[in-house]
Amino acid sequence: MSTHPLRLGLLGCADIAWRRTLPVIQCEPAVELVAVAARDMAKAKVFADRFGGQAVEDYRALLERPDIDAVYIPLPAGLHREWIVRTLNAGKHVLVEKPLTTRHVDTVEVLELAGSRGLTLMENLTSLRHGLHTAVQDLVSGGEVGELRMLSAAFGFPPLSPKDIRYRPDLGGGALLDVGVYPLSTAQRFLGPDLEVVGATLKQDPEYGVDVSGDVLLRTPDGRTAHVAFGFEHGYRCDYALWGSGGRIFVDRAYTPPPTWHPVIRLERQDEVRELTLPPEDQFATTLRAFLRAVSTSEQPADAEVAIRVQAQLVDQIRDRAQA
Template identity: 55%
Template sequence: MTGPLRVGVMGCAGIAVRRMLPAFAACPDIEIAAVASRDPAKARQVAEQFGCRPVHGYGELLELDDIQAVYIPLPAALHAEWTEAALDSGRHVLAEKPLTTDRHLTGGLLELAAARGLVLMENVMFVHHPLHAAVRRLISDGAIGELRSFHASFTIPPLPDDDIRYDPALGGGALADVGVYPLRAALHFLGLELDVVGARLVRGAGRRVETSGAALLSTPGAVTAQITFGMEHAYRSSYELWGSEGGITVDRAFTPPADHVPVIGLHRDGKTEEIRLEPHDQVAATVAAFAAAVRAGTPPDSLATLRQAELLDETYRSASRAEPVRTG
């Protein structure tokens, strides 16, 4: 590939307009070619803002002959259909998380991308922040001894009543939206052999989807992981790793602003050391990683993406075996 990667944006969701489109525009390896919406006025408004072509309809975007990749920020329930259509049209794809709402669909799309020599990347941004690589190095260097347990939480305040994340038909629910973060963090630190031991999902009063939940996971080596998540809570975004000789704590772990100074708390011998890192823009890093993957022809994190989908499914099934999702 020569020149910048020409990206078409399929939808004008808030995350696209607020975060991803500005990151695309700032990346020297990417050019925003077009923005599509089912609402022509919205497509024109966003296209004018970012200096690209407005397109009426998602299918029309895939008819353009100068689009090399597609970014899909649509509701989760629409990801599979339009990711498959984009791959069938020969385009690389960056899709919002979760990639699909079904483990088998996720596996099939990853296989389709591999068969066509295309990059399919799920937009889990925090894994591209160097903070987490620094934590991994501390663990591998033995800073906390043998790892014993992992705890992670991601909770957010209530959303507007008409938010799509409260709509089961659009793939809503706390697990797929906010639960992905602590679940993926567990995978990131504990590896692909992680399994679900048990789970609980709770539906808030008047809601049609689960609004909070928790899961217990474990590795074959008996390292345990506890994750909690919710979308009608006080904000929390953190994880902890505890070992035989100490612990590591991280706050503002999953969605830090670009100017945030990351702090790793290292707890040993009754003392706490604060390790401060340079601020980093994980949105820009994710966009750059997608462009680099396309240029290299090497999809990133496909195994983690698939295992994440399987663990989401296992969490749902474990919770449903325990008892039906309860209003409370």
């Protein structure tokens, strides 16, 4: 195991990098930001001045640098497949914003490429690694709600700026890929990977040409169900509920809790209501540490890759069902 910090390059100066990921990287001694690449050199310099590293004008030039071990890619979803492939072929590990790619076939391709090259490829879907969800899983496994029967999950917020890239179909925009993946990941976490899309709707915006909201019904082979909802045209909502034979668990602020937020789990049973308050956690820091472990050990949990593949498959099924 190397005792030197992981030398990281940033490919694309996105808002999520500025607000959440780079501040965490800056505070982590096991990683060093070496270079920042953007289409706009002035923007690259702003990022480099704030977080360190050298500003680079060209993405390809960054990938050619021998002093970079790994690359963080917060580019629009529609560009992920191309730049994941380029980065892996350059011999560098990849941490990429969600979704990994926009299609199941592309997700399988990049995962297999990473495996063949012995490189780490991780999706930065940070909510998956927050301890809140592990605590909920422990309650379910401990029988606190009896047998789990049904799950509901939702993530939505008001319309975005008309210039937001999430309204760009050529860049992989749309609510399904941006916010729908969060409640879908919840369904998979608690109901397992054998989910089938029973029905789906996607509301297309005729002006932008992307889906701005959606609803999905899923089921497992043994008859348990999940309903997930998402969109860009709602009052803010970010929660999920688990309904079992003996009770219910409800979690608010489930997917994007601030690092100072104390998550609350509400447990409701016939003669009891309990609220469990957990310590705050920065899920971006937790994900970064998971990435660093995977790189240093050359190992990733097998269930993490399965989850990514299943998620991509569900997204394709939703599109197919919604168009039928």
